[in-house]
Amino acid sequence: MGEVCAREIAGVIWSSCGSSKRRSIRAAGVMSQAVTKVKSQTAAMRVSMNAQMVNHPPSTYSSTISTDIPLYESPSASFDQYLEDKPRVFRAMFPDKQRSQRLNEEEWRVHMLPIEFMFMTVFPVIDMRLRCKTSGKEYPPGISPAISKVLELDIVRWELQGLDDAAKPTQFSLGVKGALYPDRRGLRTRLKGQLEMTISVILPPMLTLVPEYMLRSVSETVLTRLVENMKDKVNSNLLADYSKFRREQQMKLV
Numbered sequence: 001m002g003e004v005c006a007r008e009i010a011g012v013i014w015s016s017c018g019s020s021k022r023r024s025i026r027a028a029g030v031m032s033q034a035v036t037k038v039k040s041q042t043a044a045m046r047v048s049m050n051a052q053m054v055n056h057p058p059s060t061y062s063s064t065i066s067t068d069i070p071l072y073e074s075p076s077a078s079f080d081q082y083l084e085d086k087p088r089v090f091r092a093m094f095p096d097k098q099r100s101q102r103l104n105e106e107e108w109r110v111h112m113l114p115i116e117f118m119f120m121t122v123f124p125v126i127d128m129r130l131r132c133k134t135s136g137k138e139y140p141p142g143i144s145p146a147i148s149k150v151l152e153l154d155i156v157r158w159e160l161q162g163l164d165d166a167a168k169p170t171q172f173s174l175g176v177k178g179a180l181y182p183d184r185r186g187l188r189t190r191l192k193g194q195l196e197m198t199i200s201v202i203l204p205p206m207l208t209l210v211p212e213y214m215l216r217s218v219s220e221t222v223l224t225r226l227v228e229n230m231k232d233k234v235n236s237n238l239l240a241d242y243s244k245f246r247r248e249q250q251m252k253l254v
Contacts, residue, residue: 060200060201064197066195071182073182074246076249077250079149083132086151087102089241091241092238093234094110099112107156109126109128110126120163121162122163126157129154130151131154132149147183150180152178153179155175158174169202169204170202171202172199172200174199175196175197175198175200191234196227199219
């Protein structure tokens with residue numbers, strides 16, 4: 001009798017344990033299915049957001065600036081001669097040797113000063129190319145073929161450093177084209193040039209809620225500041241170095 005009761009009690013306990021185990025297994029299965037469903041929905045949302053970003057056209061911002069100032073040449077040291085020394089011209093425009101390096105005969109890499117954009121700080125690195133063109137061949141639009149020599153400035157590669165993954169734009173392109181040349185009219189010479197900077201970008205999701213007019217205003221302000229800074233370097237550093245070049249050439253004749 002005692003043995004029978006013991007077996008019955010053990011059976012009840014075993015059955016109870018088995019039911020608990022089965023319930024735990026079923027709960028684990030339900031939880032696993034729920035996790036899988038959430039992951040699937042998250043992945044689908046991510047794909048949908050990426051597709052929307054890809055289909056969304058890039059925003060384009062640009063700024064153009066020109067220079068037109070008197071240029072005092074001498075017969076022994078024309079501005080054409082000065083432009084032929086591209087390394088010297090580059091050093092005049094970007095005198096900080098610690099932030100630049102020469103890549104080849106025509107290209108230099110420049111680590112630009114940080115740019116504040118909205119609540120982000122960007123450290124642009126650009127590869128700049130300088131080329132001299134003569135005799136009206138392949139001059140930029142708007143420059144007369146009668147101009148004896150043109151110095152072209154282009155940015156051929158770029159990189160935005162200092163941004164984390166969430167702040168990086170899904171698409172970004174930077175276009176910079178500039179030209180500098182002496183315009184001789186009779187006995188007078190003027191240094192003329194233009195610089196155009198264009199940015200095409202698809203902003204990261206974290207900036208999609210910022211109104212377009214605000215983004216455009218901030219972007220164009222940043223671009224204008226950059227091109228004005230380059231213009232100031234031409235109007236001051238480049239002319240000062242050309243004056244030094246003239247003196248050096250005159251000393252050689254003594």
